[in-house]
Amino acid sequence: MIIEGKEIHFGIDKPIPYFQVSDEHRIRFGYEKMNGSLIKQIITDTYSDDNFDMEFLLSVIEGDYIQTEKTNLGRYFKITNWKEVFHKGEEDVDYINVIVKNIDLQPLIKYITNVVCGNEREAFILFYSLNKIIYVCNDVIDIVSHDTKFIEDFKSKYEGIYDTYWVGRPNDE
Template sequence: MQLKTYKDIDITNPAPPYFQVDDSQRIRFGWTVLEENPGMLKRIFESLKLEKQIAVDCTFLSAYESEAFKQKEKLHLGRKFVITNWKENKIWSDDLECTCVYTTITNLNGESLYRYMIGLMKGHQRQLHICFYNESYLLYTSSDVLDIVSSDSNISILKEAFREYYDTYHAE
């Protein structure tokens, strides 16, 4: 399942979006680095220009279904976001031998996204593998990293601004 803006990224691929693009189109921050540097997440959001009026969408794996069971992920996204537009896509997974339910929510605001990320960083939010995106950036969160995918020029600006903080372990 491709995201509407990022046709090269397949959300059903087990590899995170970070590993589906070239090094020039990605940057990674560890949550520990963000925790140790107060204000850095806010500076990153300011660099991404994710102001209040900017709308973002998100896509995530919300449930697993088979004939024998149905397991939903406990998301609690409604605690941080006003959710008005929710769409589910069901895709069969040969690897898991079940149907995976991918949910897309549209028109979330940047301020709520920032509060959600603060909650993740402080451990107050359940860790999900979730993509937030707009026409300029894709943010992917997991239990230990915040990945950002964008154009070469946007990522170049971020790498220069956060040179000493971003993770270079997987850099080419």
């Protein structure tokens, strides 16, 4: 996805997408204000009519050592059409991400709810459509989009709920 004239990259050697764009292209929700119904509403509002895919870290390769990640994603998603993508990383650490096409909304909601609520181990994972990215870990849900109107509407709808810690700060961690 290209936002602000630059391609968004997803990898263990890159900043998460939230930190690759400016404020008008991103919104973050912290776990401290999350509950199941709010997560469902946020993801449903984001997913809308889009067709989402997911990309996640499968393996880290350091010299002759390969560490395969335990993701438990098969508990949530029917993974039949997937593609492995090798990435030449920095400092002799390479990695393999997996891309899965056409993720259904209900398993996506269930997975994100379980991760944010602490009932599931987080994976290094990203969900994306043509114009939106959802990054989730056990303490935040980030939504990034080149559609600034979408982000502006989201910030208005979820005012007082979304995390403003990084608003107005530089785009680096």
